[in-house]
Amino acid sequence: MNLIEIVSILGAALAVSFGAIGPALSQGRAVAAAMDAIARQPEAANTVSRTLFVGLAMIETTAIYCLVVALLLLFANPFRG
Amino acid sequence: MIRSPLESHVVFSLGPMPITAPVLTSWAIILLLAGGGWLLTRQLALRPGMAQAAIELVVETIEGQIRDTVRVAPGPYLPLIGTLFLYIFTANWSSLVPGVEPPTAAIETDAALALIVFAAVILFGVRTRGLGGYLRSFAHPNVIMVPLNVLESITRTFSLVVRLFGNIMSGVFVIGIVLSLVGLLVPVPLMALELLTGAVQAYIFSVLAMVFIGGAVEDDYPRVTAE
Numbered sequence: 138m139n140l141i142e143i144v145s146i147l148g149a150a151l152a153v154s155f156g157a158i159g160p161a162l163s164q165g166r167a168v169a170a171a172m173d174a175i176a177r178q179p180e181a182a183n184t185v186s187r188t189l190f191v192g193l194a195m196i197e198t199t200a201i202y203c204l205v206v207a208l209l210l211l212f213a214n215p216f217r218g
Numbered sequence: 219m220i221r222s223p224l225e226s227h228v229v230f231s232l233g234p235m236p237i238t239a240p241v242l243t244s245w246a247i248i249l250l251l252a253g254g255g256w257l258l259t260r261q262l263a264l265r266p267g268m269a270q271a272a273i274e275l276v277v278e279t280i281e282g283q284i285r286d287t288v289r290v291a292p293g294p295y296l297p298l299i300g301t302l303f304l305y306i307f308t309a310n311w312s313s314l315v316p317g318v319e320p321p322t323a324a325i326e327t328d329a330a331l332a333l334i335v336f337a338a339v340i341l342f343g344v345r346t347r348g349l350g351g352y353l354r355s356f357a358h359p360n361v362i363m364v365p366l367n368v369l370e371s372i373t374r375t376f377s378l379v380v381r382l383f384g385n386i387m388s389g390v391f392v393i394g395i396v397l398s399l400v401g402l403l404v405p406v407p408l409m410a411l412e413l414l415t416g417a418v419q420a421y422i423f424s425v426l427a428m429v430f431i432g433g434a435v436e437d438d439y440p441r442v443t444a445e
Binding site for chain 2: 184
């Protein structure tokens with residue numbers, strides 16, 4: 138196992154682990170805000186949850202970009218020769 | 219070594235063209251949806267039977283969602299959005315059939331779906347506003363925003379691809395890894411979670427497609443009217 142493979146594996150693990158922190162925190166905040174809104178105004182639950190789902194999908198995309206970068210490093214690494 | 223999720227398994231070759239497993243599954247799903255739709259709508263009655271009532275419920279729910287999301291008449295968009303939703307939903311849930319991998323776990327399928335949305339946005343935008351009006355909508359707040367708006371319409375298509383691919387593929391991947399560690403009953407909760415993710419992703423893909431089309435169609439900048 139040469140240096141490039143070791144660095145790639147480390148890079149993939151770091152990309153996913155650190156890339157998951159931001160989306161996790163922000164998704165938590167978004168869900169908390171939506172819960173608060175539904176508790177205050179239960180009749181708006183439909184609109185709030187639809188917007189929440191779309192927003193969560195947007196936030197989640199950043200985590201998925203990290204996953205794709207990790208997969209590229211592991212399976213389609215351009216530097217492995 | 220686990221098989222790379224970025225390349226797909228070739229089943230057989232049709233002349234010089236290799237046919238992969240996701241293509242076969244897509245064909246099966248297309249046949250199933252088209253055949254099912256044809257069979258169910260062959261005898262439509264004014265007093266609906268059980269099957270007709272069920273599909274009317276589906277169509278009306280999608281129609282209501284379109285109306286709630288972008289507040290336009292859902293008529294011209296219902297065929298595209300409904301087909302996108304039903305196809306992605308069926309594709310994501312096709313992993314219920316043993317031995318079948320969802321075709322949306324291959325990046326090519328998702329790229330094709332997102333390109334359809336990309337073309338539909340331009341088509342609906344030009345049809346509603348005319349070519350000049352649609353092009354002018356890129357310079358919406360200011361002319362400086364033109365490169366950013368053009369860039370955005372490309373990156374959001376790319377993010378549609380990556381979102382669907384990442385969600386479905388990671389589910390398949392995780393189930394595969396757990397299955398290779400512990401075979402019996404342990405992957406079942408993960409599979410249930412994957413069904414939930416599949417349904418949510420189908421919903422999100424069609425809602426986002428509708429939001430993009432709605433953004434191209436609606437007149438969001440105030441016209442100067444001679445009063």
